[in-house]
Amino acid sequence: MERLFTFLLSEQHAVSHFTVTALAFLCGTLAIQCLAATRFKTNIQIVLFGIAITTGNLVSFFDTLWSSYPYLLWHIPLVTTAIAAIVVFIAACISAYFYLCPRRTIKTVILAGCVLAFGLSFSAFTILVSIVKPFVLAYDLSAVLSIMVLGSTLCGFAFWELGSLAAIRPRLFASILLALTLTVLPLGSMGSVLPFGEWMTVIQTPDSASFSPIGVIALSEFIAIIFLVGIASLLDIRVAVAQQKEGDRIRHLADGTFEGLLICRGSEIIDANQRIQEMTGLDLTTLKHRAMPDLFVSPPSERTLSGREAGSSDIFAPEQLELVGPGMRRIPVEVLSRDMPYVDGQSAAVLAVRDITERKAAEEHIRYLALHDSLTSLPNRRGLEMVLAQIVENSRQTGSESAVLGLDLDGFKAVNDTLGHYAGDLLLKEVAARFQKQLRDSDYLARLGGDEFVIILRNISSKDDAVKLAKRLISCLWQPFKLSGHDAYVGVSIGIAVSPRDGDTAQMLLKSSDIAMYQAKLHGKGQVCEFAAGMDADLRERHDLELDLRRALSRGELKIHYQPLFDSSGKLTAFEALARWPHPERGMIPPDRFIPLAEETGLIVPLGEWVLRTACKVASTWRSDISIAVNLSPTQFQRVDLVETVSAVLKETGLEPWRLELEVTESLLMEDTAKALALVTSLRERGVRVALDDFGTGYSSLAYLHNFPFDKVKVDRTFINKITNDPNAWTIVESIIVMSHKLKLRVTAEGIETGAQLSLLKGHGCDEMQGFLLGRPMPETEASLLAGEKQTGRKMHEILRT
């Protein structure tokens, strides 16, 4: 030992120490980099490590030899040196193999260190032995032993450090430790040998234990291994216990999470928490025997399998997969993976498996809500457009035809307004159910909102299929709907468009069916209309007219004409107020055109109120025995404030209530008989008179005449037209006169155009006469003049005379 210290401290040059250390550090660092370079295959790593160590060993040995015994350099035997280099290379490769083996423990790491130390010492002693041949080498046993233990320890710790968990430090420390090994072993080996001067003197009496250098090395190595492996085993046990505790701690932690956790190396499952066992229905032992990808319906991607590196800032979305659950049930899961050091110190992929069944169900529900109408559960506009787009595409490819039916309920608003929204909702559901019953499985029904529905008929043989269905749909609504104890009636107007003729996109087809539906509405309610080219132009025209009507109303461009009514004695009894629209560009627009438009657009409310107010105001300036008749539209009639409006107008204009006669039509009474009766009664109670207009058209229900407190009946002009040449028409008119009189109702005949009609009616007791023969609708000034005349009955007598 003393010899060793003397050698290390006094015999070596400082320059040599430095050079050896620097070269050893360089080679050590290279060797460590080779072990750490995981991008290389293991075999390549081992070979590169072997080369770096062999080079480092030879360089540091020869440098030491050169600085201690420069004259010996020329006696180095090349063959022995080559053998020594091969031994070092093999020892380095074995130690690298130990280090890189998957199940690395402290023991394997120390063993790797011992093997390398053995190789390095063997090389040094072998070369020294061959240099001094034929003499036997003299050495210091205790020094050799110390060097071996020190070398093995340094080497072992170099490997241990490299395998430790820290990020930067291990490579640096491992490089330093390996460099020390490469420095200490050649130096120490040389220092353990007696100096050649001394050695020549003791050659005759060598150390008793010095049989041969190889034996010495082997013995030293054996003792070093026993000693170090013993310590390593103890450490291994302690580490294993610590790992077990850490493992248990992590398992408790992992079992407490809601996510399933799988710890894998490649496809091998090395651990799993309780949750994943519940999710798969497999216990840990079974799981460990399964390949990880087999747990999923389709295997995870390479990215998930390899896992994101711990500490990496790369963010990638979790992968959505299906886990095979108990009973082969497919469980939708989200899998995130991360590459992390496991408790055994080696890296493993940790897969977090989150059950997303509820989230998927919620997403599905949200999607359902987005595509369906919440009231009827039918597909909504978005859902319809998606399906229709597919159908159009399919039609394009196969050349088949599909029909789109646009449906709009007639009279729904009245139900909603009178019975309330709850009843309206019930009605819509019931309507949807009735429609559905008329459809085949392949047909598609959607609700666009409000009272609008759409039906798609796929692959029709001809458009007659759609027309037939439309008729069935209309008739399926004939039966009343029982809503909150009331009978409610609604109808439906249907427009039909056929793909690809009426549109080659979903939007165009919907638009075409919509246009056709509007046309159906214009033709009267409960109609079917097929789309035809040019219809949209009609609709545009109608739209322009609506805008003009709004403008005319706001600018006060509308006028009222007054048509006189006479009693049977020829006395002027009343005027009927009839709205007129002198359009600045289109000329006079007849009420038959703009009144229905005003009805549909709701403009009838301000228009009707304006007519009522103006007519009452004008009439209030006339003689008190002349009344004014004003038409009431269904929409006006449905307004809750009608009675109040009428009262307010009468008060405002000062017209006596009995001089106002409101004309209502039969259709208006049918929509809600009870409410109509209440309204008519209420108006009559306020002294206003009510007449049933256009009698003879429509249902001509005698029940209305009997049940409603009307003041008079106006027989429609289409009947009056025929009374002189159609005996049946006359029989009906005559019956109406007789019956009305029996019910104490006055009868007015409208549309009298000939003297024959007039004398026939007059002769059979008709109470009041109106018609072009007696007076056309006239402007206010003319009407006021006529109302001011004393002898207005003169005209009728003159007519009858001629």
Ligand SMILES: Nc1nc2c(ncn2[C@@H]2O[C@@H]3COP(=O)(O)O[C@H]4[C@@H](O)[C@H](n5cnc6c(=O)[nH]c(N)nc65)O[C@@H]4COP(=O)(O)O[C@H]3[C@H]2O)c(=O)[nH]1
């Ligand atoms: N061919 C012929 N026709 C005759 C004869 N005598 C009267 N008429 C026409 O018959 C219609 C009578 O009005 P109506 O039945 O209430 O039918 C009215 C009424 O339902 C509606 N209307 C007119 N003004 C108003 C209004 O201010 N409010 C409401 N709600 N409807 C109105 O428009 C309809 C048509 O009004 P007008 O075109 O003014 O047509 C008027 C009048 O000009 C005749 O001898 N021969």
